Amino acid sequence: MASDLISFSNPVFAQYAFYSGVVLCKTMDMSLLTVYYRLKNKVFINPEDNPGGKVTPNDPDVERIRRCHLNDLENVVPFVLIGGLYVLTGPSAHAAALHFRIFAAARIFHTISYLFALPQPCRALSFVVGYMATASMAVNVIRSGVM
Amino acid sequence: MASDLISFSNPVFAQYAFYSGVVLCKTMDMSLLTVYYRLKNKVFINPEDNPGGKVTPNDPDVERIRRCHLNDLENVVPFVLIGGLYVLTGPSAHAAALHFRIFAAARIFHTISYLFALPQPCRALSFVVGYMATASMAVNVIRSGVM
Amino acid sequence: MASDLISFSNPVFAQYAFYSGVVLCKTMDMSLLTVYYRLKNKVFINPEDNPGGKVTPNDPDVERIRRCHLNDLENVVPFVLIGGLYVLTGPSAHAAALHFRIFAAARIFHTISYLFALPQPCRALSFVVGYMATASMAVNVIRSGVM
Numbered sequence: 001m002a003s004d005l006i007s008f009s010n011p012v013f014a015q016y017a018f019y020s021g022v023v024l025c026k027t028m029d030m031s032l033l034t035v036y037y038r039l040k041n042k043v044f045i046n047p048e049d050n051p052g053g054k055v056t057p058n059d060p061d062v063e064r065i066r067r068c069h070l071n072d073l074e075n076v077v078p079f080v081l082i083g084g085l086y087v088l089t090g091p092s093a094h095a096a097a098l099h100f101r102i103f104a105a106a107r108i109f110h111t112i113s114y115l116f117a118l119p120q121p122c123r124a125l126s127f128v129v130g131y132m133a134t135a136s137m138a139v140n141v142i143r144s145g146v147m
Numbered sequence: 148m149a150s151d152l153i154s155f156s157n158p159v160f161a162q163y164a165f166y167s168g169v170v171l172c173k174t175m176d177m178s179l180l181t182v183y184y185r186l187k188n189k190v191f192i193n194p195e196d197n198p199g200g201k202v203t204p205n206d207p208d209v210e211r212i213r214r215c216h217l218n219d220l221e222n223v224v225p226f227v228l229i230g231g232l233y234v235l236t237g238p239s240a241h242a243a244a245l246h247f248r249i250f251a252a253a254r255i256f257h258t259i260s261y262l263f264a265l266p267q268p269c270r271a272l273s274f275v276v277g278y279m280a281t282a283s284m285a286v287n288v289i290r291s292g293v294m
Numbered sequence: 295m296a297s298d299l300i301s302f303s304n305p306v307f308a309q310y311a312f313y314s315g316v317v318l319c320k321t322m323d324m325s326l327l328t329v330y331y332r333l334k335n336k337v338f339i340n341p342e343d344n345p346g347g348k349v350t351p352n353d354p355d356v357e358r359i360r361r362c363h364l365n366d367l368e369n370v371v372p373f374v375l376i377g378g379l380y381v382l383t384g385p386s387a388h389a390a391a392l393h394f395r396i397f398a399a400a401r402i403f404h405t406i407s408y409l410f411a412l413p414q415p416c417r418a419l420s421f422v423v424g425y426m427a428t429a430s431m432a433v434n435v436i437r438s439g440v441m
Binding site: 006014016017019024027030046047051077081 | 432
């Protein structure tokens with residue numbers, strides 16, 4: 001019965017939940033890193049965060065983390081949403097694990113590439129690999145939706 | 148049984164999955180368009196993307212696509228999240244299809260309005276129509292949640 | 295049976311759906327507030343929004359709401375995604391209600407702190423409390439995913 005697909009007793013779902021939890025936590029950690037660099041570099045964006053001091057809109061370190069965080073939102077959130085629908089299409093455990101692991105590895109490498117400013121095409125490649133994993137699942141979801 | 152609602156054998160869910168897949172892919176395509184315009188207009192935001200060259204923070208073409216992408220994140224992601232909960236409230240197939248189709252059409256027209264800078268109120272109207280579709284589903288979800 | 299967990303007949307799920315609907319609507323309301331302040335302060339970011347007039351990229355009121363909106367996306371969306379997986383781990387009704395209520399209250403107080411520029415640590419504390427609620431659920435999800 002299809003509804004049993006959405007359960008931790010389904011190994012595909014358990015894998016999906018595990019990797020979704022990991023990449024969402026990784027995304028949320030960007031917030032903590034932003035706070036750390038705002039305090040370290042003393043760059044505050046809101047007047048109430050630095051009473052009597054000044055507001056600094058553009059700090060290179062903080063803006064780099066912000067861009068990495070936004071890129072995560074743009075890619076990790078669609079992965080989790082499409083991944084959940086993909087689990088319901090009843091993929092093989094092997095194919096599903098491949099999608100989830102490739103995506104998670106690509107995004108972790110993307111974050112490392114971004115934060116340490118690794119030379120291109122490190123970041124570009126990790127972005128494309130993660131993107132392809134989500135797109136491949138999306139094709140399965142859309143195809144299951146029309147049939 | 149309520150749990151059968153989340154299955155591709157439920158026509159309402161299949162429609163939800165199809166339209167969610169479409170609008171999420173549309174959102175993710177904004178990334179590719181951003182990359183295309185960054186390369187075409189030679190505007191790079193990270194030093195490592197253009198070694199020896201300069202960083203250009205504000206290009207009108209790229210910023211327009213970025214705003215469109217962010218607007219999608221602000222609207223498409225809530226649609227998919229609330230839509231999934233809405234499917235579980237057991238709506239009629241007719242009402243559900245209406246919500247999903249109106250939202251998808253509105254967001255596609257919103258993107259066209261944004262990217263081609265169509266005169267207002269094209270973009271404003273498409274934004275409002277998509278917003279109302281999600282809000283209408285949210286009312287159903289919140290009402291089902293309290294009862 | 296695990297699949298019955300995702301149903302409005304499960305009180306934990308009904309609570310999850312209710313609070314998810316509330317915080318997502320709160321997030322989407324930031325769009326309306328942005329539009330209101332753009333019209334009130336006459337600050338337009340797209341040339342087609344103000345034909346014959348000028349474009350004003352940085353208005354303090356609008357930028358404050360935009361930051362609040364982005365912070366919501368960064369925190370509310372992970373809450374809803376992780377919360378849905380958390381419901382499937384079969385938490386006690388008491389523990390689940392605690393997580394959902396604390397998160398919702400923290401985010402509503404975060405918005406008030408941000409929009410009215412309340413002195414710190416109002417906003418910082420409400421951010422941390424909401425963050426901890428989501429992180430606590432994420433730990434449960436990841437642990438259920440590996441076992």
